[in-house]
Amino acid sequence: MLTRGVWRDHTAFFSGSLIPFLAVVHPPVSRLGEQLTPFVMDRLYNSVVQPPSMSKGAKMTLPKIASSQITPKHIYQTRRRFLKTAGLAASAAFLAACGVPTQTQSPRPTAPSTAAPDIARSDELGNQANSYQEITHYNNFYEFTTDKEKVAELAASFATEPWKIEVGGLVENPMTFDLDALRRLGREERVTRLRCVEAWSMVIPWEGFPLNRLLKQVAPLSSAKFVRFQSIYDPDRLPGQKSPWYEWPYIEGLRLDEAMHDLSFMATGLYGEALPPQNGAPVRLVVPWKYGFKNLKSIVRIDLVTEAPTSLWMAAAPKEYGFYANVNPEVSHPRWSQRSERRIGELKRRQTLPFNGYGEQVASLYQGMDLQKNF
Template identity: 50%
Template sequence: MLIKRKASILTSEITDRAVFESRRRFIKAAAAGSAALMLPTLAEAENDIYADVLTGPYSAPLSPTDYEDVTSYTNYYEFSTNKKDSSRLAQALKTRPWSVTVEGEVARPGIYDLEDILKDNPLEERIYRFRCVEAWSMVVPWIGFPLGQMLKRFEPTSNAKFVEFTTIYNPDVMVGQRSGVLEWPYTEGLRIDEAMHPLTIMATGMYDDELPKQNGAPLRLIVPWKYGFKSIKAVVKIRLLENMPDTAWNKSAPREYGFYANVNPEVSHPRWSQKRERVLGSSIFAAKRNTEKFNGYGEQVASLYSGMDLKKYY
């Protein structure tokens, strides 16, 4: 079980010390030569919005996974089904400027610039624990803001029962979208109460910096009690709906990927057990550990599913 705690420690005190110091040295060096290197974003990094974000109330007291492991092993089918390739291919994606279209059952639909969204939603949350369906897990200090905080500003109507998210469609750059492995663009969804839960965040950064492109920059969903495929990357559209939306993996393989996708060791994937998981970065010969129901957040989220058969609604 994860421990829920409140804290006000700085990023440098929770990020692996060697990673923190080496990145700070790099940023300073790059800033000094930014004109020659043509890296203006690094020149601004010393004073950026990610520098000293406080730890959120649901942070878990766990050591973060190595930064290099998190950024070099990603599921990003828009670029490639190979987990190593996205760190290279994603660099071609332009993430500034960026806007999010809001539609459906809201009083304030429209196209919202990401910079305005960030001004209205201060970065304050760090969610550490995040597990994926492939039976490996990682611990990431995501930086973001509660999704519900943003949705309230759009004024959902009483008919809004679900939230649908859509990623950018850009097959010229996102070369994986030229394949038929999934129906593009990638879509995901949550029930409205799941979306409004304070554990659900929109992440724009991780560790001490903005999100790397291969990890979903500039805006991705994080739902830490669900399997990783729910946490859609590069979000460009949010629709509030009365009916449950279709989602990419559920349309592709409904027996394998349900709408809810709650971490549940009692429900096996049709092709493998989900009772045990392996930590990202560990040897394939290392012992796996027990998977925790709701990823250890049962105290916070189990009530959302009271009376539901979670083997049926997987």
């Protein structure tokens, strides 16, 4: 009996660790495994991460054919979104089989049907934009919850009308912008990459206006050196603000020349629609060459100031988060590698690009600065 007892424990344990191995590695065992294997095998042969531009196959120095060239496009795209498509198909089949009405779970449920084809929803490097579903259901919005996948649900009833943004400080014309005034600042589409400090990234088709358009209206004084942004503070409506771990409200800052740069953007829309609350409605910042946490949401106040503001994250963990927070694969973070990132929807990691790939436009802002120190 004793021998049996020992045998039982070990059998259970070995099957416990082997079965998932098989499930993931051996194709016929599961749908998931089927989709994962090509990637895993690919990585075994190709242990160096290729920059995104190389993976397109155009400028490859190695005699290797990119998967995009030999794989039919629909399969290639299926791989990109393998979990979604496989999962949707599986759940649809399951629901249909059970006679339950299938939910409409289109990746972009509210994206307009007149939306331009994918080619219009790519960034300048040719990266396809993430789906509306992905962008609106994976949000770091600690004012609601620290659970990225629960923000959408909690934010659903968050009313953003009426809304006011007060712009003041060291300016000639302090102004208050309501939603109409914000609309009058224009609405253009910008498909930009968002790189979270947690080493994941997305490509997002924002709509909005360049921040400098707003700043020019208030006319910063020559003494103004920095811009301080403040998010809404309302613990009754934002349960996360009752958390004692952070000093609310959410504060962020930019140097004035960064804020005046054309890439600094105020987003009021997404995929041609109004910005949903979980993404920072009615207006949020988008500074694509910096880590995602710089892009504060639901802005209520903007001040021009002389000193660099202390952001919420700088106050919470000064060793981990600096004022600049430029995407920089060379500056390590205690937890997340900044050398590579996972583009949501993809399995392969991508090499992280300096300034998130916007170096040509913004590197000159930091000439002569030690970016290891000014992280």
